[in-house]
Amino acid sequence: KQEVTQIPAALSVPEGENLVLNCSFTDSAIYNLQWFRQDPGKGLTSLLLIQSSQREQTSGRLNASLDKSSGRSTLYIAASQPGDSATYLCAQGGSEKLVFGKGTKLTVNP
Amino acid sequence: DAGVIQSPRHEVTEMGQEVTLRCKPISGHNSLFWYRQTMMRGLELLIYFNNNVPIDDSGMPEDRFSAKMPNASFSTLKIQPSEPRDSAVYFCASSPTGGYSPLHFGNGTRLTVT
Numbered sequence: 001k002q003e004v005t006q007i008p009a010a011l012s013v014p015e016g017e018n019l020v021l022n023c024s025f026t027d028s029a030i031y032n033l034q035w036f037r038q039d040p041g042k043g044l045t046s047l048l049l050i051q052s053s054q055r056e057q058t059s060g061r062l063n064a065s066l067d068k069s070s071g072r073s074t075l076y077i078a079a080s081q082p083g084d085s086a087t088y089l090c091a092q093g094g095s096e097k098l099v100f101g102k103g104t105k106l107t108v109n110p
Numbered sequence: 111d112a113g114v115i116q117s118p119r120h121e122v123t124e125m126g127q128e129v130t131l132r133c134k135p136i137s138g139h140n141s142l143f144w145y146r147q148t149m150m151r152g153l154e155l156l157i158y159f160n161n162n163v164p165i166d167d168s169g170m171p172e173d174r175f176s177a178k179m180p181n182a183s184f185s186t187l188k189i190q191p192s193e194p195r196d197s198a199v200y201f202c203a204s205s206p207t208g209g210y211s212p213l214h215f216g217n218g219t220r221l222t223v224t
Contacts, residue, residue, distance in 0.1 A: 031210060043114070043201055043215030089153070096208035097143070097166065102152035 002027040004092050006101035013080055014109050021075040021104050023090035032093040033066050033073045037086045038103065044089060048075070080108045112136075116202050116216035124224055128190040131219045133202030134183055141208040144177055144187050145201040147218070153201070159185065160208060192223045 003026045013019050023033070032051050036044040048057045048064040050073070056065040063076040073090055087105045091098040115134040123129055135142050144156040157167040159179045167177070174193070179185040189196055199220050203213040 034212060036213075036215075041217075043217045044203075044213070046212035046214065049212050091213075093209040096141070096160065096210070097155055097158055098209045098213065099155075100145075100153040 002092060002099040004090060004099050004101040006088075006090060006104050008104060009102070010105040010107070012107040012109060015080060015082060017080050017108075018076070018078050019080055019106075021077070021088050021090075021106070023073040023075070023101055025071050025073070025090075025092040025099075027092060027099075028068060028071065030068060030092055033064070034091045034093060034098065035062075035064050035073075035075050036089045036091065038089060039086050047088075077106075080106075082108045082110050084108050114202055114204050114214050114216035116200075116219050118219055119217065120220050120222075122222045122224065123192055125193055126191045127223075128188065129192045129196075129221060129223075131187040131200050131202075131221070133185045133187070133216060135185070135202070135204030136214055137183065139204035139206050139214070140182075141205045142179060142185050143203040143205075143213065144185070145203065147199045147201060156187070158208070189221075192221075194223045197221055197223050 005024045034049045035047045038044045050057045050066040061078040066073045087103040089103040091100045117132045143158040147153045156169045157177045162179045177187045199218045201218045203215045205211045205213045
Protein backbone atom coordinates (compact mmCIF):
# COMPACT_ATOMS: atom_id res chain seq x y z
CA LYS A 1 0.00 0.00 0.00
CA GLN A 2 1.33 3.41 -0.97
CA GLU A 3 2.01 5.69 1.97
CA VAL A 4 3.16 9.30 2.05
CA THR A 5 4.48 10.83 5.26
CA GLN A 6 5.17 14.46 6.05
CA ILE A 7 7.21 15.54 9.05
CA PRO A 8 6.83 17.77 10.98
CA ALA A 9 3.06 18.17 11.18
CA ALA A 10 3.51 21.84 12.08
CA LEU A 11 6.33 24.36 11.77
CA SER A 12 6.65 27.95 12.98
CA VAL A 13 9.44 30.23 11.73
CA PRO A 14 10.27 33.94 11.78
CA GLU A 15 9.85 35.96 8.61
CA GLY A 16 12.84 35.88 6.29
CA GLU A 17 14.03 32.42 7.25
CA ASN A 18 14.79 29.76 4.65
CA LEU A 19 13.05 26.49 5.40
CA VAL A 20 12.65 22.92 4.19
CA LEU A 21 9.55 20.76 4.29
CA ASN A 22 9.97 17.01 4.08
CA CYS A 23 7.98 14.30 2.34
CA SER A 24 8.70 10.57 2.23
CA PHE A 25 6.98 7.91 0.14
CA THR A 26 7.05 4.13 0.03
CA ASP A 27 6.34 3.25 -3.59
CA SER A 28 9.45 3.23 -5.76
CA ALA A 29 7.30 3.00 -8.91
CA ILE A 30 6.60 6.69 -8.75
CA TYR A 31 5.43 8.66 -11.78
CA ASN A 32 5.66 12.09 -10.23
CA LEU A 33 5.66 13.98 -6.96
CA GLN A 34 3.40 16.97 -6.53
CA TRP A 35 3.43 19.73 -3.93
CA PHE A 36 0.29 21.63 -3.03
CA ARG A 37 -0.64 24.53 -0.80
CA GLN A 38 -3.92 24.68 1.14
CA ASP A 39 -5.23 27.84 2.76
CA PRO A 40 -7.90 27.58 5.49
CA GLY A 41 -11.35 26.91 4.03
CA LYS A 42 -9.95 26.53 0.55
CA GLY A 43 -9.06 23.80 -1.86
CA LEU A 44 -5.54 22.77 -2.76
CA THR A 45 -3.42 24.81 -5.14
CA SER A 46 -0.76 23.04 -7.18
CA LEU A 47 2.73 24.47 -6.60
CA LEU A 48 5.20 22.16 -8.30
CA LEU A 49 5.21 18.83 -10.11
CA ILE A 50 8.40 16.79 -10.43
CA GLN A 51 8.41 13.99 -12.97
CA SER A 52 10.12 10.75 -11.95
CA SER A 53 12.90 11.45 -14.47
CA GLN A 54 13.63 14.84 -12.91
CA ARG A 55 15.62 15.79 -9.82
CA GLU A 56 14.07 19.16 -9.04
CA GLN A 57 11.69 21.91 -10.10
CA THR A 58 11.76 25.61 -9.26
CA SER A 59 9.12 28.30 -9.17
CA GLY A 60 10.06 31.68 -7.75
CA ARG A 61 11.13 31.22 -4.13
CA LEU A 62 10.12 27.56 -4.17
CA ASN A 63 12.34 24.63 -5.06
CA ALA A 64 11.27 21.02 -4.87
CA SER A 65 13.62 18.05 -5.13
CA LEU A 66 13.02 14.36 -5.67
CA ASP A 67 15.20 11.43 -4.64
CA LYS A 68 13.55 8.22 -5.76
CA SER A 69 16.22 5.95 -4.34
CA SER A 70 15.64 7.20 -0.82
CA GLY A 71 11.91 7.79 -1.25
CA ARG A 72 12.14 11.46 -0.31
CA SER A 73 11.14 14.85 -1.60
CA THR A 74 11.79 18.26 -0.10
CA LEU A 75 10.19 21.65 -0.63
CA TYR A 76 12.56 24.53 -0.03
CA ILE A 77 11.09 27.96 0.61
CA ALA A 78 13.52 30.86 0.45
CA ALA A 79 13.10 34.10 2.39
CA SER A 80 9.79 33.08 3.92
CA GLN A 81 6.97 35.64 4.22
CA PRO A 82 3.83 35.77 6.37
CA GLY A 83 1.83 35.14 3.19
CA ASP A 84 3.49 31.74 2.93
CA SER A 85 1.55 30.60 6.00
CA ALA A 86 -0.57 27.65 4.92
CA THR A 87 -0.63 23.87 4.96
CA TYR A 88 1.68 22.25 2.43
CA LEU A 89 0.85 18.78 1.14
CA CYS A 90 2.84 16.45 -1.04
CA ALA A 91 1.32 13.74 -3.17
CA GLN A 92 2.85 10.74 -4.88
CA GLY A 93 1.62 9.95 -8.38
CA GLY A 94 1.89 6.19 -8.82
CA SER A 95 -0.25 5.89 -11.87
CA GLU A 96 -3.45 7.69 -12.65
CA LYS A 97 -4.17 8.76 -9.10
CA LEU A 98 -2.38 10.57 -6.30
CA VAL A 99 -1.76 9.52 -2.70
CA PHE A 100 -1.46 12.47 -0.32
CA GLY A 101 0.43 13.07 2.87
CA LYS A 102 -1.37 14.76 5.75
CA GLY A 103 0.56 17.96 5.29
CA THR A 104 2.79 20.35 7.23
CA LYS A 105 1.12 23.42 8.67
CA LEU A 106 3.53 26.33 8.23
CA THR A 107 3.27 29.58 10.19
CA VAL A 108 5.59 32.45 9.26
CA ASN A 109 5.66 35.06 12.01
CA PRO A 110 6.19 38.75 11.13
CA ASP B 111 -10.98 29.69 -16.71
CA ALA B 112 -13.40 29.60 -13.77
CA GLY B 113 -11.65 26.68 -12.14
CA VAL B 114 -13.37 23.66 -10.61
CA ILE B 115 -16.74 24.66 -9.22
CA GLN B 116 -18.36 22.80 -6.36
CA SER B 117 -21.77 23.27 -4.78
CA PRO B 118 -22.96 23.72 -2.18
CA ARG B 119 -20.09 25.20 -0.13
CA HIS B 120 -21.70 24.10 3.10
CA GLU B 121 -24.30 21.43 3.80
CA VAL B 122 -25.87 20.66 7.14
CA THR B 123 -28.25 17.74 7.28
CA GLU B 124 -29.73 15.27 9.69
CA MET B 125 -28.71 11.66 9.92
CA GLY B 126 -30.60 9.50 7.46
CA GLN B 127 -31.11 12.22 4.87
CA GLU B 128 -29.84 12.05 1.31
CA VAL B 129 -27.00 14.40 0.38
CA THR B 130 -25.91 15.31 -3.15
CA LEU B 131 -22.68 17.14 -3.84
CA ARG B 132 -22.01 18.66 -7.24
CA CYS B 133 -18.93 19.40 -9.29
CA LYS B 134 -18.18 21.13 -12.57
CA PRO B 135 -14.63 20.35 -13.74
CA ILE B 136 -12.45 22.59 -15.85
CA SER B 137 -13.40 22.41 -19.48
CA GLY B 138 -11.12 20.08 -21.43
CA HIS B 139 -9.94 18.11 -18.43
CA ASN B 140 -10.43 14.39 -18.97
CA SER B 141 -10.02 13.20 -15.38
CA LEU B 142 -12.16 13.96 -12.35
CA PHE B 143 -11.49 12.99 -8.76
CA TRP B 144 -13.57 13.03 -5.58
CA TYR B 145 -11.62 13.32 -2.32
CA ARG B 146 -12.69 13.47 1.31
CA GLN B 147 -10.64 15.35 3.91
CA THR B 148 -10.77 14.88 7.68
CA MET B 149 -8.35 15.80 10.43
CA MET B 150 -7.82 12.18 11.36
CA ARG B 151 -7.38 10.62 7.94
CA GLY B 152 -6.25 13.51 5.76
CA LEU B 153 -7.17 13.45 2.08
CA GLU B 154 -8.67 10.18 0.89
CA LEU B 155 -9.46 9.40 -2.73
CA LEU B 156 -13.03 8.17 -3.05
CA ILE B 157 -13.38 7.67 -6.79
CA TYR B 158 -11.99 8.94 -10.05
CA PHE B 159 -13.30 9.13 -13.59
CA ASN B 160 -11.50 9.22 -16.89
CA ASN B 161 -13.49 10.43 -19.90
CA ASN B 162 -16.67 10.19 -17.79
CA VAL B 163 -16.06 6.51 -16.97
CA PRO B 164 -15.45 5.43 -13.35
CA ILE B 165 -11.98 3.89 -13.23
CA ASP B 166 -11.40 3.19 -9.56
CA ASP B 167 -14.03 3.37 -6.84
CA SER B 168 -12.14 1.32 -4.28
CA GLY B 169 -12.03 4.32 -1.96
CA MET B 170 -15.79 4.62 -1.67
CA PRO B 171 -16.45 3.75 1.98
CA GLU B 172 -19.60 1.70 1.51
CA ASP B 173 -22.71 1.27 -0.57
CA ARG B 174 -24.23 4.42 0.87
CA PHE B 175 -21.88 6.38 -1.37
CA SER B 176 -22.37 6.65 -5.12
CA ALA B 177 -20.92 8.90 -7.81
CA LYS B 178 -21.91 9.67 -11.36
CA MET B 179 -20.51 11.63 -14.25
CA PRO B 180 -23.25 11.87 -16.89
CA ASN B 181 -21.19 14.17 -19.10
CA ALA B 182 -17.81 15.85 -19.28
CA SER B 183 -18.95 18.96 -17.45
CA PHE B 184 -20.80 17.57 -14.43
CA SER B 185 -20.39 15.04 -11.65
CA THR B 186 -22.29 14.21 -8.48
CA LEU B 187 -21.42 12.44 -5.27
CA LYS B 188 -24.43 11.12 -3.37
CA ILE B 189 -24.66 9.81 0.17
CA GLN B 190 -27.84 7.96 1.09
CA PRO B 191 -28.52 7.64 3.96
CA SER B 192 -26.07 10.03 5.56
CA GLU B 193 -24.45 9.35 8.94
CA PRO B 194 -22.59 11.63 11.39
CA ARG B 195 -19.28 9.92 10.53
CA ASP B 196 -19.67 11.20 6.97
CA SER B 197 -19.02 14.74 8.23
CA ALA B 198 -15.96 16.01 6.36
CA VAL B 199 -14.88 18.34 3.58
CA TYR B 200 -15.44 16.81 0.16
CA PHE B 201 -13.25 18.01 -2.69
CA CYS B 202 -13.60 17.60 -6.40
CA ALA B 203 -10.50 17.91 -8.58
CA SER B 204 -9.84 17.67 -12.29
CA SER B 205 -6.79 17.35 -14.52
CA PRO B 206 -5.98 17.00 -18.21
CA THR B 207 -4.34 13.58 -17.80
CA GLY B 208 -5.11 12.03 -14.44
CA GLY B 209 -2.30 11.99 -11.92
CA TYR B 210 0.28 12.66 -14.61
CA SER B 211 -0.48 16.38 -14.58
CA PRO B 212 -1.25 18.91 -11.84
CA LEU B 213 -4.62 18.51 -10.20
CA HIS B 214 -6.93 21.51 -9.94
CA PHE B 215 -9.12 21.48 -6.86
CA GLY B 216 -12.44 23.11 -6.13
CA ASN B 217 -13.00 24.90 -2.83
CA GLY B 218 -14.81 21.92 -1.37
CA THR B 219 -18.14 21.21 0.29
CA ARG B 220 -18.13 21.13 4.08
CA LEU B 221 -20.68 18.49 5.09
CA THR B 222 -22.03 18.28 8.62
CA VAL B 223 -24.39 15.43 9.49
CA THR B 224 -26.10 15.80 12.87
